[in-house]
Amino acid sequence: MNHEQAYQVCINPDCRKQFGLEQIVFNCPDCGALLDVEYCWDRVAVPKALDFFEHRWSTKGLRAEARLDFSGIWRFRELLPFAPNDSIVTIGEGRTLLEENDLLAREIGMKPGRLFLQYEGLNPSGSFKDNGMTAAFTLARMVGRKRIACASTGNTSASMAMFAHKTDPPMQGIVFIGSGKIAYGKLSQALDYGALTLQIEGDFDACLRRVRQVADKLGIYLMNSVNPFRLEGQKAIMYRVLEARGWEVPDWIVVPGGNLGNCSAFGKAFTELKELGLIKRIPRLAVIVATGANTLYELFENKNLRWNGGRYDQSKVDNLYASMDASHYLPHTIASAIEISRPVNLPKSIRALDIMNGLVREVSDEEILEYKALIGRYGFGCEPASAATVAGLHRLMEEQIISPDEQVVCILTGHELKDPDATVKYHTGIDMKKITPPPAVTPTGRCSNPPKKVADDLEAICAALGETLPE
Numbered sequence: 502m503n504h505e506q507a508y509q510v511c512i513n514p515d516c517r518k519q520f521g522l523e524q525i526v527f528n529c530p531d532c533g534a535l536l537d538v539e540y541c542w543d544r545v546a547v548p549k550a551l552d553f554f555e556h557r558w559s560t561k562g563l564r565a566e567a568r569l570d571f572s573g574i575w576r577f578r579e580l581l582p583f584a585p586n587d588s589i590v591t592i593g594e595g596r597t598l599l600e601e602n603d604l605l606a607r608e609i610g611m612k613p614g615r616l617f618l619q620y621e622g623l624n625p626s627g628s629f630k631d632n633g634m635t636a637a638f639t640l641a642r643m644v645g646r647k648r649i650a651c652a653s654t655g656n657t658s659a660s661m662a663m664f665a666h667k668t669d670p671p672m673q674g675i676v677f678i679g680s681g682k683i684a685y686g687k688l689s690q691a692l693d694y695g696a697l698t699l700q701i702e703g704d705f706d707a708c709l710r711r712v713r714q715v716a717d718k719l720g721i722y723l724m725n726s727v728n729p730f731r732l733e734g735q736k737a738i739m740y741r742v743l744e745a746r747g748w749e750v751p752d753w754i755v756v757p758g759g760n761l762g763n764c765s766a767f768g769k770a771f772t773e774l775k776e777l778g779l780i781k782r783i784p785r786l787a788v789i790v791a792t793g794a795n796t797l798y799e800l801f802e803n804k805n806l807r808w809n810g811g812r813y814d815q816s817k818v819d820n821l822y823a824s825m826d827a828s829h830y831l832p833h834t835i836a837s838a839i840e841i842s843r844p845v846n847l848p849k850s851i852r853a854l855d856i857m858n859g860l861v862r863e864v865s866d867e868e869i870l871e872y873k874a875l876i877g878r879y880g881f882g883c884e885p886a887s888a889a890t891v892a893g894l895h896r897l898m899e900e901q902i903i904s905p906d907e908q909v910v911c912i913l914t915g916h917e918l919k920d921p922d923a924t925v926k927y928h929t930g931i932d933m934k935k936i937t938p939p940p941a942v943t944p945t946g947r948c949s950n951p952p953k954k955v956a957d958d959l960e961a962i963c964a965a966l967g968e969t970l971p972e
């Protein structure tokens with residue numbers, strides 16, 4: 502495979518500026534829009550039919566290219582052909598499964614054989630983030646970056662920290678967490694996998710702004726989902742859903758929305774499959790957000806923001822953000838993975854909603870917890886954000902938008918053990934976070950790696966990274 506067939510391009514239809522793969526830019530320097538990874542498909546040996554990819558199951562192995570067939574992302578490498586095979590960084594991510602779940606279907610009033618759960622909690626780090634991380638690490642290795650960083654509500658950092666040691670030579674992972682909500686299961690992963698963890702005063706959105714600034718100044722590669730290569734990897738979740746269904750396209754894909762990378766990646770996956778003639782129709786998309794972090798719902802459903810061929814009404818976004826600032830709005834939901842008020846992939850998400858004839862619903866924390874327990878009882882243990890999908894599906898059935906005999910796939914984005922506190926509180930009423938913490942102690946383990954508390958200040962952050970702020 503030859504990476505000259507891939508490039509980056511600004512998604513603004515009035516700009517379309519192109520960039521090479523080696524150029525590290527996340528927003529177009531001319532117009533500020535996000536970038537896509539695009540391919541010259543006529544130079545790629547794309548298989549004629551999707552069932553080609555199934556046969557890779559029989560060629561998987563531990564060495565060289567056979568190793569790629571083990572990965573639920575790189576098994577589909579002709580559909581994200583930006584990397585030479587020998588640059589690919591993989592830990593066997595994406596070996597997840599799709600379960601037809603009739604018990605849960607019955608519970609919410611769907612007919613048997615219609616409800617499917619795509620369980621991304623089975624990834625090595627326990628969430629769908631591994632799908633994107635493998636692709637972004639591959640690019641980081643291709644361009645020779647040594648340090649990578651992310652701001653995270655938890656799963657991005659867990660995944661990034663896990664992959665950091667799988668590159669050769671290993672990279673240094675730097676995680677920015679806010680002082681807001683973080684599930685301990687996820688924080689424990691970042692610490693255990695050895696990431697340098699900075700705990701910044703401020704919420705997720707503040708952390709993301711800060712990490713972008715620091716990454717830019719110090720030449721650190723950014724691993725948040727503003728990174729378009731992550732979305733390339735996440736397309737593979739849809740390939741696996743189709744594969745598990747014998748390449749039959751479902752009627753609906755239901756996914757939680759946080760920074761909106763996943764839904765954006767799904768829209769891109771289906772656009773490309775259709776353009777390549779590999780599928781005939783595109784499923785509909787339902788993005789489910791939490792009531793306490795409902796920016797996309799506000800904009801898409803209440804303010805009628807539409808992609809409009811890329812010429813969407815930015816003033817609707819600016820006005821909402823200005824009013825959030827004026828009221829000192831902070832997002833608030835038990836589903837910490839989607840507690841985000843300024844989703845970076847907002848433009849790409851409304852493009853995906855356009856392509857997939859989609860809609861957006863919001864669900865309350867109470868609903869999220871009820872449906873999480875139902876999914877746990879009849880399906881897989883998932884974390885709160887993932888459960889928003891089934892809660893949203895039930896809402897859409899009540900609204901008679903989804904009918905009981907349609908084929909629906911809910912994406913369970915993360916493993917239940919990521920956030921045991923939420924589950925314990927639901928079942929026992931005990932709030933582990935409110936139990937008085939023991940007095941601070943200095944950890945003494947040989948590999949102890951406690952987070953560093955840092956002020957939300959550029960100079961202080963550089964100092965914590967052992968650097969001085971460049972001019």
Ligand SMILES: *Cc1c(COP(=O)(O)O)cnc(C)c1O
Binds near residue numbers: 629763887915
């Ligand atoms: C990151 C994450 C989400 C949100 O995905 P986006 O791509 O940011 O919209 C949802 N659920 C879980 C478990 C996550 O880790």
Ligand SMILES: [Zn+2]
Binds near residue numbers: 512513516518530533
């Ligand atoms: Zn541009």
